Amino acid sequence: MGVSLAEILIERSEELRREEGLNIRIVGIVDSSGAAVNDKGLDLEEMIRTKKKLGSVSCHNEYGRHGLNVLDLLDELDVDVLVDATPTNLKDGEPSFTYIKKALTYRIHVVTVNKGPLALALPALRELAKHKDVVFRFSGSVGGGLPVIEFARQCARGDKIVKVEGVLNGTTNYIISRMEDGLDFKTALTEAQEKGYAERDPSLDIMGFDTAAKLVILANEVVGRKVTINDISIKGIEDLEKEDIDEASRSGETYRLIGRVDGELEVKPTRIKREDPLAVRYSMNAVSFTTLNSGRHVILGRGAGGRETATAILRDLIEIKKKLVEVRI
Amino acid sequence: MRLVMKFGGTSLGDGQRINNAARIVKEYVENNEVIVVCSAMAGVTDTLFALVDRASRGRVRDVEITLNNLSEKHFKAIDDAIKNEEIKKDVKSIVKELIEDLRRAVLSILYLREATPRSRDYVVSFGERLSTRIMWGALTELNVNCKYLDGGDAGIITDSNFGEANPLMEITRLEVRRRIGSLLDRGITPLVTGYIAVNEEGVITTLGRGGSDYTATILGYCLDADEVWLWSDVDGLMTADPRIVKNARVLSTVSFNEAIEMAIFGAKGLHPRALEPAMKSNINVRIKNTFNPPHPGTLITSKPEKSDMIVKAVLLVKDVAMISVRGASMVGRPGTVAKILETLAKENINVMMISQSVSESSVSIVIKREALPRALNRLETALLGTSLVEDIESEDDVNVVAVIGERMKGTPGVASRVFGAVAKKGINIRMIAQGSSELNISFVVKEEDGYEAVRAIHEEYGL
Numbered sequence: 120m121g122v123s124l125a126e127i128l129i130e131r132s133e134e135l136r137r138e139e140g141l142n143i144r145i146v147g148i149v150d151s152s153g154a155a156v157n158d159k160g161l162d163l164e165e166m167i168r169t170k171k172k173l174g175s176v177s178c179h180n181e182y183g184r185h186g187l188n189v190l191d192l193l194d195e196l197d198v199d200v201l202v203d204a205t206p207t208n209l210k211d212g213e214p215s216f217t218y219i220k221k222a223l224t225y226r227i228h229v230v231t232v233n234k235g236p237l238a239l240a241l242p243a244l245r246e247l248a249k250h251k252d253v254v255f256r257f258s259g260s261v262g263g264g265l266p267v268i269e270f271a272r273q274c275a276r277g278d279k280i281v282k283v284e285g286v287l288n289g290t291t292n293y294i295i296s297r298m299e300d301g302l303d304f305k306t307a308l309t310e311a312q313e314k315g316y317a318e319r320d321p322s323l324d325i326m327g328f329d330t331a332a333k334l335v336i337l338a339n340e341v342v343g344r345k346v347t348i349n350d351i352s353i354k355g356i357e358d359l360e361k362e363d364i365d366e367a368s369r370s371g372e373t374y375r376l377i378g379r380v381d382g383e384l385e386v387k388p389t390r391i392k393r394e395d396p397l398a399v400r401y402s403m404n405a406v407s408f409t410t411l412n413s414g415r416h417v418i419l420g421r422g423a424g425g426r427e428t429a430t431a432i433l434r435d436l437i438e439i440k441k442k443l444v445e446v447r448i
Numbered sequence: 449m450r451l452v453m454k455f456g457g458t459s460l461g462d463g464q465r466i467n468n469a470a471r472i473v474k475e476y477v478e479n480n481e482v483i484v485v486c487s488a489m490a491g492v493t494d495t496l497f498a499l500v501d502r503a504s505r506g507r508v509r510d511v512e513i514t515l516n517n518l519s520e521k522h523f524k525a526i527d528d529a530i531k532n533e534e535i536k537k538d539v540k541s542i543v544k545e546l547i548e549d550l551r552r553a554v555l556s557i558l559y560l561r562e563a564t565p566r567s568r569d570y571v572v573s574f575g576e577r578l579s580t581r582i583m584w585g586a587l588t589e590l591n592v593n594c595k596y597l598d599g600g601d602a603g604i605i606t607d608s609n610f611g612e613a614n615p616l617m618e619i620t621r622l623e624v625r626r627r628i629g630s631l632l633d634r635g636i637t638p639l640v641t642g643y644i645a646v647n648e649e650g651v652i653t654t655l656g657r658g659g660s661d662y663t664a665t666i667l668g669y670c671l672d673a674d675e676v677w678l679w680s681d682v683d684g685l686m687t688a689d690p691r692i693v694k695n696a697r698v699l700s701t702v703s704f705n706e707a708i709e710m711a712i713f714g715a716k717g718l719h720p721r722a723l724e725p726a727m728k729s730n731i732n733v734r735i736k737n738t739f740n741p742p743h744p745g746t747l748i749t750s751k752p753e754k755s756d757m758i759v760k761a762v763l764l765v766k767d768v769a770m771i772s773v774r775g776a777s778m779v780g781r782p783g784t785v786a787k788i789l790e791t792l793a794k795e796n797i798n799v800m801m802i803s804q805s806v807s808e809s810s811v812s813i814v815i816k817r818e819a820l821p822r823a824l825n826r827l828e829t830a831l832l833g834t835s836l837v838e839d840i841e842s843e844d845d846v847n848v849v850a851v852i853g854e855r856m857k858g859t860p861g862v863a864s865r866v867f868g869a870v871a872k873k874g875i876n877i878r879m880i881a882q883g884s885s886e887l888n889i890s891f892v893v894k895e896e897d898g899y900e901a902v903r904a905i906h907e908e909y910g911l
Binding site: 224239240242243245246247250251345 | 607616617618619621622623648649
């Protein structure tokens, strides 16, 4: 994830500077073994080389610092924005939760793509950001590069979103799609793993927790419900049989793992018509917003992926730059 | 049931009372999940405020004496509350350390001759911190597995408005659930200091108005408690002040709106702000008496039982004064009332009641009596001689009578019954105000008629 972001920043730096007036200086990079720090800005190409060759940016001969973590860095450096691209932990959201909390408390803007702290504490983190008057953004956390939240805001303008439904997890959707093609669950899962769609431990995806985490974010951001993952009733695809899909297909229907917010908050394998816009195939994501007056709007596209998510981070950084300009003039 | 129990200052007034409160808790922990919230021992918070004041004026001797008195008071309470020598020793050493911390804080104020809202909050926080440790000792002696936590450690996070901080409810909810929830899961009874919290940087703040009651309802909200019990030294909210009306009685249930009205009009200790979190999450609040535990008390609820009572309570607000501003030129001139209110607001004087005739030729307002000289002075300076106002009159020998009941809304004839009852006693009504919520009719009478007016209405409605 970090490498994808660095690559995109390198490729687009000229354009960002010209078009958005955005000159991003990365003053610190932290990975699992330590950090690289330079308050004049790190050379990203060099950092990618170091990471690829030596395994950690902390091995850089000049700027590498073994054992330094994000909390130390926030104390040491004067930064505008923390970008959090740590892996999702849905148990307690750590360490990301602590990083974000500290950054917001220090009045540092935060961009995160980590669903853990969002799923467990989004209302609280939003409240803290508002209290400290800083920007807290996470558009990469739902739908990867797909601008789901922005799209929802557009749908809601002058209208009201009454229902959100989404196919939010590429892994499970790939598995179900392959089951439609005739594979059984196990074979489909193995294939997804071989193709790199599924993690080695795919349980977060399969059990529906990843979908639920994304649903929390949508419920808070789009419908204004102050909820966490504990408020959601969750059922994954672990018990979905090939027979169920075959049976559904005989009446022109199929299954998708759908997260839904209306009166209820629910994740479960849901039987829908094959021509329903949510019946996307393979690793596609689709989210539909039903509004009070202007009907149903659907956004679809490829969800996760390093470059897609990195693009979402960039989008958030541009938003923050806009905010900084407003504040400082 | 999951219960939050808050004990007020009087209920923890000395060692014996703390012991008594601990026994009450013990009785409930067997079959319930109890979260205990402690106020400071009666009088201690006031003493701490005075201590800050004296220290900032550099009165060394006074400070020494006050500190020693405080220390003595708490050590005596420990001796009376706890018998077991070992526990007593533990609590004494904890309290000794706290008092040392307090002494250092006060000394720094003394040296600098400067008290900020921040340092004041730090000093006054010691009241609750001390009482909670003694309560912990008393409960430990009764074999209750418990742990004491300062407001911040319990997870109550506020903004940095020292002296009257506002909780950041969502962060607080998250933190309280993590910290207190895990204690409850392990069967440990948490004892939380009332009134105090921390800001997001961990600096001690206080909740100001509403104090420990507010802590209790915040915890109730965060932990989805079944009920919040506020233990104090009264049986509950009453139909009238028993010193005025002999047969006044305790109300078994009132709605949140009624309780808020009654709180504003001086129902003992209760602040409307403290009811907010409970009201928002539909958690029942019960007022109970530590000196009379079997009494069911008053239940404040969003679903009050059906009752025939149109009027719930008649309250008398003493120590008020009325100001009337008259002037024919005020008629049809927008902004006169705004000018009056603005003038008073600048002096930080709260307007309790306001009434204006439709002719706009006079405006009457009611304020606290102590503020009258200042108010009069400012209003005269600002308004007299402006050709707008002819005269400003004041009366400081008046009382406000407040008649409260949710069912007055939409019941025709309430006003005529109320005022009829008062008129029958030959009492003249000076000023009337009723909001369109119809929860409350307030009127002003001469001080000498105050008691009589309350009795007349109490009797009329058979309360």
